[in-house]
Amino acid sequence: MEQIWTTVKSLLKEKIPGHSYRMWIEPITPCQYEEGEIVLSCPNLFSKKRVVDHYGRLIENAVSHAAGKTLKVRLVVRSDPKEDRRPTFADRQMKLPEMDTAYTGGRFLRKDFTFDQFVVGKNSDFAYSAALSLAARNRGTQNALYLLSKTGLGKSHLSQAVGHHILQTFPDERVCYITAEDFMNEMTDSYRNSSLHRFKEKYRRNCDVLLLEDVQFLSGKNGTQQELSNTLESLMNANKKIIYSSSYLPSDIPKLDEKLRSRLCCGLISKIESPDYKTRVRILERTVRSGGYSVPDQVVQYLASELTDDVRQLKSGLIGVTAQASLLGSEVDLDLARRVVKNIVASREGITLDSIKRLVCKYYNVTLTDLVSRSRRQAIVRPRQVAMYLSREYTEHSLQTIGKSFNRYHATTLHALKMVEKGIKENGPVQKHVAFLSERLEKGKH
Numbered sequence: 001m002e003q004i005w006t007t008v009k010s011l012l013k014e015k016i017p018g019h020s021y022r023m024w025i026e027p028i029t030p031c032q033y034e035e036g037e038i039v040l041s042c043p044n045l046f047s048k049k050r051v052v053d054h055y056g057r058l059i060e061n062a063v064s065h066a067a068g069k070t071l072k073v074r075l076v077v078r079s080d081p082k083e084d085r086r087p088t089f090a091d092r093q094m095k096l097p098e099m100d101t102a103y104t105g106g107r108f109l110r111k112d113f114t115f116d117q118f119v120v121g122k123n124s125d126f127a128y129s130a131a132l133s134l135a136a137r138n139r140g141t142q143n144a145l146y147l148l149s150k151t152g153l154g155k156s157h158l159s160q161a162v163g164h165h166i167l168q169t170f171p172d173e174r175v176c177y178i179t180a181e182d183f184m185n186e187m188t189d190s191y192r193n194s195s196l197h198r199f200k201e202k203y204r205r206n207c208d209v210l211l212l213e214d215v216q217f218l219s220g221k222n223g224t225q226q227e228l229s230n231t232l233e234s235l236m237n238a239n240k241k242i243i244y245s246s247s248y249l250p251s252d253i254p255k256l257d258e259k260l261r262s263r264l265c266c267g268l269i270s271k272i273e274s275p276d277y278k279t280r281v282r283i284l285e286r287t288v289r290s291g292g293y294s295v296p297d298q299v300v301q302y303l304a305s306e307l308t309d310d311v312r313q314l315k316s317g318l319i320g321v322t323a324q325a326s327l328l329g330s331e332v333d334l335d336l337a338r339r340v341v342k343n344i345v346a347s348r349e350g351i352t353l354d355s356i357k358r359l360v361c362k363y364y365n366v367t368l369t370d371l372v373s374r375s376r377r378q379a380i381v382r383p384r385q386v387a388m389y390l391s392r393e394y395t396e397h398s399l400q401t402i403g404k405s406f407n408r409y410h411a412t413t414l415h416a417l418k419m420v421e422k423g424i425k426e427n428g429p430v431q432k433h434v435a436f437l438s439e440r441l442e443k444g445k446h
């Protein structure tokens, strides 16, 4: 067991940035090894969740590689020996995917993604009420809800809040929280392991509430679309609850089977818009209170007036200010807030499609002509995809406009975004390239 873990650590060290490795992987210790399973212990619940969410699959693959056979990985919390026995939300939640595949380690609901931590504003009151109503099983409520918004506006928060609420109120309900990509991976594995019947059974018969994130991922995945479509039909016929989340309307997701599109459209579509100034202030005040921070009102107001793009950015501005103050041993004041905001926002001004292309060309050493050409050489495709991704992240342009500026259809642009998102999740070279280029853009070095 020790030997396997030592090998795993050296494999992970190559794939995870140094600081993340030291923070999350180093403290893990192996504590049990049984037939088909290795148990690893984390120092606390937070680190366990973080490891599962971010490195679960990577660890799983490395363990199987080091052991020379497929092994399940189970993470437990070291400081709480009863952790295994005491039922928690995570225990009651279906841990997915959980079949005998190389990909184990499920998605847990984030503790803070609850209804009472969600600040409702005009931008989100319809989505909030629809989600709460579905979770509370109010009469006349539709069984399916489709949460739609740009990134960082609370889709995951609301869908997980439904999961929490149902687990608390109806503890026997089986809640299943996955992304569309998880669904596809698990399905592919079950084909490989001839366990498709178990996979079907699990989603069609053993799931009462399905929380399915990022459905746009399914674009072009024909086999998965068909299976999901049949699964959704079974769930709908059985009156089960389904929440989808996506940054695109079903009608805007290219290469989607008509049957699946129509099933997705059966959900009540609720759009979350960007919050207005007052709501942003309330979100920050709530975060200050729940985090126990001490932040003057004028700093809160300043952050709310400057960080307008999305709530994730807004909260990270606040965390940035408090973290820097604590590192510097200084008070949180407007000067510090201005410096933090400058890094996040001010530098975003002036970032255009052209400046992104120029930066990408420079660092990948390709020409602008190549970047927008039809070339499918990997040396060109990668920079092109990264440039499209950065364009989506750092400009307000639509997929169509971005696609057009690279001489591509918006379906190709969507595919490029997904490839880069996948690369980022895998913590591989793409993640490093994007992090590096993002930093250049944010520092105005473009």
Ligand SMILES: Nc1ncnc2c1ncn2[C@@H]1O[C@H](COP(=O)(O)OP(=O)(O)OP(=O)(O)O)[C@@H](O)[C@H]1O
Pocket (backbone or CB within 6 Å): 113, 117, 118, 119, 120, 121, 124, 149, 150, 151, 152, 153, 154, 155, 156, 157, 158, 247, 283, 311, 312, 315
């Ligand atoms: N109305 C809100 N009140 C409090 N916190 C919020 C609100 N909306 C979003 N947040 C917070 O913003 C962060 C991002 O939210 P979330 O992950 O749900 O966004 P998302 O729409 O799912 O983004 P993505 O499409 O990138 O996955 C989370 O920390 C979440 O708690």
